Amino acid sequence: MFIKNLPHKTVERLSQYRRALLMILSKEKTHVFSHEIAQMLHITPVQVRRDLMLIGYSGNLRKGYDIKELIELIGKIIDSERGQRVAVVGLGNLGKAFISYFKGKRSKLSMIAAFDINPEKINRVFDGVPCYHINQLPEIIKQNNISIGIITVPSEQAPEIAESLVLSGIKGILNYTPKPLNVPAYVYLEEYDMITSLEKVAFFAKKNDERFK
Amino acid sequence: MFIKNLPHKTVERLSQYRRALLMILSKEKTHVFSHEIAQMLHITPVQVRRDLMLIGYSGNLRKGYDIKELIELIGKIIDSERGQRVAVVGLGNLGKAFISYFKGKRSKLSMIAAFDINPEKINRVFDGVPCYHINQLPEIIKQNNISIGIITVPSEQAPEIAESLVLSGIKGILNYTPKPLNVPAYVYLEEYDMITSLEKVAFFAKKNDERFK
DNA sequence: GTCGACATGTTAATAAAATCACATCAAAAA
DNA sequence: TTTTTGATGTGATTTTATTAACATGTCGAC
Missing domain, CATH: 3.40.50.720 (NAD(P)-binding Rossmann-like Domain)
Known part of the structure; x- marks a missing residue:
């Protein structure tokens, strides 16, 4: 997965988003709002949405972001396929x-x-x-x-x-x-x-x- | 010593300048040029001069900066007087x-x-x-x-x-x-x-x- | 159905940090 | 003396990062 020139700070935050998401992922909770992610990491919801925009991920207008999908996408971007x-x-x-x-x-x-x-x-x-x-x-x-x-x-x-x-x-x-x-x-x-x-x-x-x- | 609103990055570098300067301070070497400091820390000389400008320190045009003086000044700025x-x-x-x-x-x-x-x-x-x-x-x-x-x-x-x-x-x-x-x-x-x-x-x-x- | 509440997505504005470009000057060299 | 060299100091610019502002869309309530 290629996204051209992700800012350094965004890469750092993606790593943190993923970890935070892994912690809250569960059967009951499948979606999350930008303001929820923001609250977990003490940043602003806009920052979160901007970062997700940069990696080309779209959420559901009413339900927020699909946690599992998002975790996977972040993985595709920041991980190397072969490890x-x-x-x-x-x-x-x-x-x-x-x-x-x-x-x-x-x-x-x-x-x-x-x-x-x-x-x-x-x-x-x-x-x-x-x-x-x-x-x-x-x-x-x-x-x-x-x-x-x-x-x-x-x-x-x-x-x-x-x-x-x-x-x-x-x-x-x-x-x-x-x-x-x-x-x-x-x-x-x-x-x-x-x-x-x-x-x-x-x-x-x-x-x-x-x-x- | 008060300097209003030193940028975060500058504060970090001041700490590093001081440590680098303490290492090279000696009887023989009393002065240092911005490009020497820059080289030690792998940054640009302009960056160094800009930081020193922000703390109001002036070097000698021909000899560079007085190492001892600079170390002391940085101390006055980033250290707390009482420890x-x-x-x-x-x-x-x-x-x-x-x-x-x-x-x-x-x-x-x-x-x-x-x-x-x-x-x-x-x-x-x-x-x-x-x-x-x-x-x-x-x-x-x-x-x-x-x-x-x-x-x-x-x-x-x-x-x-x-x-x-x-x-x-x-x-x-x-x-x-x-x-x-x-x-x-x-x-x-x-x-x-x-x-x-x-x-x-x-x-x-x-x-x-x-x-x- | 239409309105209100509330998210997302994105452009524009601002702030923070780094770099460029150059005026200035002191000393050595010519 | 005058010129050259090579350093500092700093306004202007560019780049990077954050925040503001708002258009858009969806769902539930009425």
């Missing part, structure tokens, strides 16, 4: 958090491998995911056709890991390290830094506080 | 990751407490941070004047935790749960969902792949 395989590099607390959190979420994404350098972790299975030594990374990535890598190693090591992932043919990287990475244009890179988020919250909390005082 | 105290609710893998990650980062933010319900964790210290039972939360938050809460509990419990934090007088919340929260306007709320991020990477990786094929 995508994911690996976590760095099985520290954050890597583990990701894996546990991921587990059980049904999805076209499957968590295939973890990598670390700690001998105690290597060749063991964490939450269903086997852990290998980092120098097996290229081999395992290629063999299993893993296309997405999540980097949760200490930041100094992030650049070499990224390079190794790219050389192994990865298509997308999610970097949780504060070290900004350099990747070629054909690899999609998303970065998230927890400390920055915290400082942002601190800043706006302070500001809010002054404003409401 | 802010932070607590993590939920000492699972993610909560631990946050604490370890946070440790040692010098800053006006101090991690004061963790909360959990697991008896094995309660009344023990993790990475310098004491862990209490969740029903002590209001008490500890108030006593220690904690103004920022990070939520890393399982998502079902997130709403009640958020409510409890708000009632205890928290000023900002960072929610790592996929459950969108409801808080009054005087509390700043930032939400981040790892699964959504991953799905986003998956989507754009797929798209990129098609485009470059």
Whole structure:
């Protein structure tokens, strides 16, 4: 399914719509209104309708949107038909958090491998995911056709890991390290830094506080 | 220090500038050019200059920006003069990751407490941070004047935790749960969902792949 | 039947963020 | 001195994202 140039924010929200819809889907409730979706995610109904417009989905004027149909359509758009395989590099607390959190979420994404350098972790299975030594990374990535890598190693090591992932043919990287990475244009890179988020919250909390005082 | 209405994105970058600058600060290197900062963070020099303009900082036309001065100025803007105290609710893998990650980062933010319900964790210290039972939360938050809460509990419990934090007088919340929260306007709320991020990477990786094929 | 209530779908307007384009200036080089 | 180089600072523009406004359509009530 092709929709040209879906905005980044819309893609994020589609993922959230789907999850919210999966939660409320039931025998009794087969349809949902834009304002209901909006309320669940604390956004406006217009935003929801606009997003659905962008993916070309039409609801029923009186009943709202068919939940099941909508879930399926979102899947057709954001999932890859053949599924995508994911690996976590760095099985520290954050890597583990990701894996546990991921587990059980049904999805076209499957968590295939973890990598670390700690001998105690290597060749063991964490939450269903086997852990290998980092120098097996290229081999395992290629063999299993893993296309997405999540980097949760200490930041100094992030650049070499990224390079190794790219050389192994990865298509997308999610970097949780504060070290900004350099990747070629054909690899999609998303970065998230927890400390920055915290400082942002601190800043706006302070500001809010002054404003409401 | 007051600058009216700094854009969200600028605040995020200021946090990153500061960290990058702290890394390169040394006796030999006292000044930095906008294009150097830009290169470190993979953004454009104009973006950097624009951000610095917004906080009213002027560089030297020939030498660039005084690193030390800039670090200090950013501190004056994004830090709270009296410091802010932070607590993590939920000492699972993610909560631990946050604490370890946070440790040692010098800053006006101090991690004061963790909360959990697991008896094995309660009344023990993790990475310098004491862990209490969740029903002590209001008490500890108030006593220690904690103004920022990070939520890393399982998502079902997130709403009640958020409510409890708000009632205890928290000023900002960072929610790592996929459950969108409801808080009054005087509390700043930032939400981040790892699964959504991953799905986003998956989507754009797929798209990129098609485009470059 | 027709009217009112209430959703959807979409164009237009606005706001937020990033980028372009260039005036300006200081120092080194000619 | 004068010119060239290479940086900053910022108005103007473009791009991205959100919100407003409203035309349209369907069902139930009367």
